[in-house]
Amino acid sequence: MAKKGKLEFRADRCKGCELCVTACPMHILKLDDVVVNRKGYHPISVIDADKCIGCASCAMMCPDGIINVYVEE
Amino acid sequence: MSTKKIFVAGFGGQGVLLIGQMLSYAAMYEGKEVTWMPSYGPEMRGGTANCTVCISDKPITSPLVTTCDVLVAMNGPSLDKFEDMLVPGGHLFVNASVINYKPKRTDVSVHYVDCTKIAEQDVGNAKTANMVMLGAIIRSSGVVELSIMDKVLAKTMTGKKEKLIPANKQALLAWNE
Amino acid sequence: MAEKKLMKGNEAFAAAAINAGCRYYFGYPITPQSEIPEYMSRELKKVGGSFIQAESELGAINMAYGAAAAGGRVLITSSSPGIALMQESIGLICSVQLPLVIMDVMRGGPGIGSIQPGQADYNQVTRGGSNGDYHTMVYAPNSIQEAIDMIGKAYDVADEYRNPVIIAADGMLGQMMEPVVMPEPKAPLTEEEIPAVKPYCLTGHKFKRDRHAINSVWLKQELLEDYINAFWPKYEKAERELPEWESRDLDGAEVVFVSYGSTSRVVLEAMDLLAQEGIKTGLIRPKTLWPFPVKAFEEIGAATKHIISVELSQGQMMMDVKLAVEGKWPVSLINRVGGMLLDPYEVVDRTKKIMEVK
Amino acid sequence: MKPVFEYTKGMRETELHYCPGCTHGIAHRLIMEVLEERGDIGNAIGVSPVGCSIVAHQYMNVDMLESPHGRAPAVASGIKRVHPNSPVFTYQGDGDLASIGTNEIIHAAERGEKFCTFFINNAIYGMTGGQMAPTTLIGQKTTTCVDGRTVEQAGMPMRMCEIISNMDRAVYVERVSLDSPANVRKAKSAVRRAFKVQDLKLGFAFVEFLSICPTNWGLSAPKSLEWLRENMMPYYPVQQFKCPEEVKEVR
Numbered sequence: 001m002a003k004k005g006k007l008e009f010r011a012d013r014c015k016g017c018e019l020c021v022t023a024c025p026m027h028i029l030k031l032d033d034v035v036v037n038r039k040g041y042h043p044i045s046v047i048d049a050d051k052c053i054g055c056a057s058c059a060m061m062c063p064d065g066i067i068n069v070y071v072e073e
Numbered sequence: 074m075s076t077k078k079i080f081v082a083g084f085g086g087q088g089v090l091l092i093g094q095m096l097s098y099a100a101m102y103e104g105k106e107v108t109w110m111p112s113y114g115p116e117m118r119g120g121t122a123n124c125t126v127c128i129s130d131k132p133i134t135s136p137l138v139t140t141c142d143v144l145v146a147m148n149g150p151s152l153d154k155f156e157d158m159l160v161p162g163g164h165l166f167v168n169a170s171v172i173n174y175k176p177k178r179t180d181v182s183v184h185y186v187d188c189t190k191i192a193e194q195d196v197g198n199a200k201t202a203n204m205v206m207l208g209a210i211i212r213s214s215g216v217v218e219l220s221i222m223d224k225v226l227a228k229t230m231t232g233k234k235e236k237l238i239p240a241n242k243q244a245l246l247a248w249n250e
Numbered sequence: 251m252a253e254k255k256l257m258k259g260n261e262a263f264a265a266a267a268i269n270a271g272c273r274y275y276f277g278y279p280i281t282p283q284s285e286i287p288e289y290m291s292r293e294l295k296k297v298g299g300s301f302i303q304a305e306s307e308l309g310a311i312n313m314a315y316g317a318a319a320a321g322g323r324v325l326i327t328s329s330s331p332g333i334a335l336m337q338e339s340i341g342l343i344c345s346v347q348l349p350l351v352i353m354d355v356m357r358g359g360p361g362i363g364s365i366q367p368g369q370a371d372y373n374q375v376t377r378g379g380s381n382g383d384y385h386t387m388v389y390a391p392n393s394i395q396e397a398i399d400m401i402g403k404a405y406d407v408a409d410e411y412r413n414p415v416i417i418a419a420d421g422m423l424g425q426m427m428e429p430v431v432m433p434e435p436k437a438p439l440t441e442e443e444i445p446a447v448k449p450y451c452l453t454g455h456k457f458k459r460d461r462h463a464i465n466s467v468w469l470k471q472e473l474l475e476d477y478i479n480a481f482w483p484k485y486e487k488a489e490r491e492l493p494e495w496e497s498r499d500l501d502g503a504e505v506v507f508v509s510y511g512s513t514s515r516v517v518l519e520a521m522d523l524l525a526q527e528g529i530k531t532g533l534i535r536p537k538t539l540w541p542f543p544v545k546a547f548e549e550i551g552a553a554t555k556h557i558i559s560v561e562l563s564q565g566q567m568m569m570d571v572k573l574a575v576e577g578k579w580p581v582s583l584i585n586r587v588g589g590m591l592l593d594p595y596e597v598v599d600r601t602k603k604i605m606e607v608k
Numbered sequence: 609m610k611p612v613f614e615y616t617k618g619m620r621e622t623e624l625h626y627c628p629g630c631t632h633g634i635a636h637r638l639i640m641e642v643l644e645e646r647g648d649i650g651n652a653i654g655v656s657p658v659g660c661s662i663v664a665h666q667y668m669n670v671d672m673l674e675s676p677h678g679r680a681p682a683v684a685s686g687i688k689r690v691h692p693n694s695p696v697f698t699y700q701g702d703g704d705l706a707s708i709g710t711n712e713i714i715h716a717a718e719r720g721e722k723f724c725t726f727f728i729n730n731a732i733y734g735m736t737g738g739q740m741a742p743t744t745l746i747g748q749k750t751t752t753c754v755d756g757r758t759v760e761q762a763g764m765p766m767r768m769c770e771i772i773s774n775m776d777r778a779v780y781v782e783r784v785s786l787d788s789p790a791n792v793r794k795a796k797s798a799v800r801r802a803f804k805v806q807d808l809k810l811g812f813a814f815v816e817f818l819s820i821c822p823t824n825w826g827l828s829a830p831k832s833l834e835w836l837r838e839n840m841m842p843y844y845p846v847q848q849f850k851c852p853e854e855v856k857e858v859r
Contacts, residue, residue: 006609060792071609137516320687452653
């Protein structure tokens, strides 16, 4: 059974570059269409959190270090 | 003693700078003030070389000279170029091994030193030619005492060079007027 | 007292630095100072120090920047065009406030110039050729012994002021030999002592303090202005406390010469010659070129009619002399340039010509 | 919940000023992650360059010194003489290292300086606004070659790993890419090997990171990754040029 992952964003620091979007094997990341963060960017968000496998590929590609990744034990 | 100015000139490899340095060591060990100033430039070997030594009881002002009390000409071009610097009554040392003509000056004491021949034949070591000249300078001009040279040789020729001291001492005494 | 040794200027400068606790030398050969890197390559390893023959003067000054930031006592030496190459980093090292001793064995310029002695780096060393507001302290010895003593002092001043200090010598001092005495040697800081004695240096923060970022870029100009204004008082302190000079025979002198470094020795000889002709002359010899010894000029008396700057440059120091005398006396110039030297008789002749001008 | 990725304590809290998608942030993080896992955050001394990463010392939580443009290898050589047992590194971009600083890097490499150099190659000048870099590709458009770089006008792009690996005393030379999670993991292994080479005092260690500059390339960040793969990788092959036996097993 696939691991269950959980993502934590520091969305106020997100610059909306979408490098994490390209990295995600489950295609569950997307810029938030509605929210604009204090830097003026649409920050990253998860569209289907249940599908996250905790692979940390998104965090690996995030230049600004805004993503922490956890898995259920 | 007023400042004595010695000018040594020749071409590189003749020991011109060393003659000046040995005089400087001698003056220092006699407790005098001294400066040694070389010409310097890109020609390391075979080009012209000269140095100035000033010896005095007082602190020495300029280490450069426009006139000198002692001129040592180790080759012809140096003699031609610098003999006018010598003060009247000064000492002119001519390296007779390579200079086969007389200087123009008649108002100075001229000493002909065939250093290479003396070094080869009397000392038996061609490399001591400059020491033959140094001995001539010291004994004829009196800018430093000959007796101090034992200390100079002991201080400057150490290690591998120590074994050369006897030949050098012999060379200092080899020339006779 | 230690025994007198006959030493060539350049070797004595290097020995004096090691004696003062310098253990790091980075250099690039250039006439007339190449005996310094040669000496350092032989001697530093004997005392546990490091020598690098750098790829260029740019490399050398920046190795020095790194070593000084890391807490080492460093010597940098070069001659005029090499110092010009280093200017960018000299200004930078001033901006980040690190101690460093720099020796300029000056030769004739501008450009690649000549390899004979010169003093035309006066502006380069006292004004600096880098960008921004900064000063470097400049000492100008006129004998090998004085250079040795000044090098020792320069390290202490550099540490106290956290600023580069330049020793402005010239090819004559570098190439000549004189009997000298070395002062008592000083031990360098050990790697363990550096954080306590020089807490601003880079040693790794060991989680005992915040990380240091030694840095001269300021993207907020307000902060940079505050920073400059905060360190600037040290230069005002230097102007009060550091000027040094030698005065001779100012009392009753009709002519006062101002001259520094090896040229001042030529002037001393010219003064003797002038005295033989009944002409009374005096000398002010700046030992520090920055800060310039302005106070020395207060000693000049009513008998003085002429002040003459004697230098191997086109009146670079004369400008400081004019500022110091504030228009009270006419200031003239006796000089040679491009690596040509003055001789005492030329100084005598030109002095007499200047005295004819009413 | 078990953490599988947390932002390294080697990076300070300061927000990075880099443009969106700029991979400087990844390279910074990798170096700091490696120093953190080695327990060297308190020991390391870094040298930052002139270029976009001029303020790297604001982000990396280690003692740092900012170098004049191009001189970081000389500066690091000086630091390493005073602290021979501290991990020392330079972080340099392509203008800093491959243009104004070629002299310093070549000589540091051939001296076998015992520090690591991390070289960021994004084929363009970022800080000054997108001019041609020594690593700009033939045909690539920049503000100083608006019709694309030509061989006739500007010569060929500099391949620094290929040059450095010719230096006998550069013992570890590797080119990595920051274009995918897998390659980022490989890049981190390269950083580990570089520091290990320094630990063992084997010689000079050099790692080149192929990076993107979405702003000056005029592409989105995801498109920039594709551009890197399609254009940079063929000319700048990702490979290990030199690696001493002692660190081959370090992953």
